Amino acid sequence: MIGTVSIAELQEVAGLIRRVVMQSVDANDQEKAAFLENIQKNLVWCQDHAQLAVHLKFSAGAAIVGVVLVKNYWNLCHLFVEPSWQRRGIGTSLIHEAIAQCRGKASQSAIRLNSSRNAVSFYEALGFVRIQDAPAPYTGMQFEYVL
Numbered sequence: 001m002i003g004t005v006s007i008a009e010l011q012e013v014a015g016l017i018r019r020v021v022m023q024s025v026d027a028n029d030q031e032k033a034a035f036l037e038n039i040q041k042n043l044v045w046c047q048d049h050a051q052l053a054v055h056l057k058f059s060a061g062a063a064i065v066g067v068v069l070v071k072n073y074w075n076l077c078h079l080f081v082e083p084s085w086q087r088r089g090i091g092t093s094l095i096h097e098a099i100a101q102c103r104g105k106a107s108q109s110a111i112r113l114n115s116s117r118n119a120v121s122f123y124e125a126l127g128f129v130r131i132q133d134a135p136a137p138y139t140g141m142q143f144e145y146v147l
Contacts, residue, residue: 007047068098
């Protein structure tokens with residue numbers, strides 16, 4: 001079930017993200033540490049600017065098993081699904097719902113993100129295309145809104 005992440009759930013979300021990064025992200029330890037630091041900054045930003053973001057969760061019973069955060073309705077900051085729940089359509093469902101909620105609210109005509117190496121094919125399958133503006137080791141990607 002998809003719903004909005006509440007402030008009270010941010011610690012649970014941070015724990016989920018840490019597990020996924022440590023188990024699934026194709027990066028060295030230094031890259032993972034920097035990635036997790038950036039994620040923490042985004043969670044703090046979201047706490048302070050919830051009205052400018054789409055922050056969704058996918059719940060299975062009482063547990064959050066997936067999350068997506070889009071800042072300013074165009075900057076996809078993170079998408080994570082618990083490893084044991086991956087390949088069940090949860091990430092796809094979260095992305096589709098986030099795009100639907102961002103459409104018409106963004107100052108940009110596309111949603112952009114910096115993808116980890118192992119997620120590029122996932123985003124491409126959803127219609128994202130590669131762009132040349134991401135810092136190493138990431139791949140810049142965007143999804144153009146069809147008007």
